[in-house]
Amino acid sequence: EAEVAQSPRYKITEKSQAVAFWCDPISGHATLYWYRQILGQGPELLVQFQDESVVDDSQLPKDRFSAERLKGVDSTLKIQPAELGDSAMYLCASTPNSVSGKPYEQYFGPGTRLTVT
Amino acid sequence: AQSVTQPDIHITVSEGASLELRCNYSYGATPYLFWYVQSPGQGLQLLLKYFSGDTLVQGIKGFEAEFKRSQSSFNLRKPSVHWSDAAEYFCAVGASGGGNKLTFGTGTQLKVEL
Numbered sequence: 001e002a003e004v005a006q007s008p009r010y011k012i013t014e015k016s017q018a019v020a021f022w023c024d025p026i027s028g029h030a031t032l033y034w035y036r037q038i039l040g041q042g043p044e045l046l047v048q049f050q051d052e053s054v055v056d057d058s059q060l061p062k063d064r065f066s067a068e069r070l071k072g073v074d075s076t077l078k079i080q081p082a083e084l085g086d087s088a089m090y091l092c093a094s095t096p097n098s099v100s101g102k103p104y105e106q107y108f109g110p111g112t113r114l115t116v117t
Numbered sequence: 118a119q120s121v122t123q124p125d126i127h128i129t130v131s132e133g134a135s136l137e138l139r140c141n142y143s144y145g146a147t148p149y150l151f152w153y154v155q156s157p158g159q160g161l162q163l164l165l166k167y168f169s170g171d172t173l174v175q176g177i178k179g180f181e182a183e184f185k186r187s188q189s190s191f192n193l194r195k196p197s198v199h200w201s202d203a204a205e206y207f208c209a210v211g212a213s214g215g216g217n218k219l220t221f222g223t224g225t226q227l228k229v230e231l
Contacts, residue, residue: 042209043207105151108161111158113158
């Protein structure tokens with residue numbers, strides 16, 4: 001069964017350092033999402049890609065966060081500089097294109113647990 | 118804007134007992150509704166979804182949920198809980214206007230007593 005891949009699974013970094021997360025969606029899935037999940041809360045969307053284009057980054061803290069999906073396949077989320085409040089689980093999800101206009105369920109990867117010290 | 122409320126932060130049930138997790142949503146149009154489960158340190162797995170049609174939907178692992186438009190609810194049920202069901206459960210609402218954006222609730226942590 002195809003899965004969304006993420007790496008690393010765990011990352012510990014010091015405050016003010018740069019950190020990057022990688023996501024490889026299910027093959028053929030055009031839409032990719034990055035979520036942040038703070039302990040005890042539900043996931044919150046950071047950025048949504050349709051192929052290589054950003055379609056929603058309204059909740060992405062653009063002063064320190066950036067995301068790219070250059071070839072419309074895998075994606076990288078970067079934080080620079082990291083702050084203590086960035087400690088969270090970062091989840092990647094993907095869906096196929098919706099040709100009928102109906103939504104698809106999102107398929108989630110295992111996540112990257114970030115701890116900022 | 119859409120929103121989801123899961124009023125129960127923690128629920129404890131005995132193995133073999135029935136389970137109901139509550140979910141209330143707020144959305145102006147026809148919602149698309151989902152239940153996901155998350156084991157510790159893992160990603161989210163889809164249990165079931167409602168798009169339209171029959172308001173009682175069946176999912177994996179013996180779970181079901183009922184969409185009640187009049188109550189703006191989408192409660193998750195299971196007739197007999199297994200110890201392996203202990204996890205965190207998230208309800209989510211999707212926008213019917215496209216974009217596939219999901220808004221999640223804050224989750225319900227389920228503990229199963231043996």
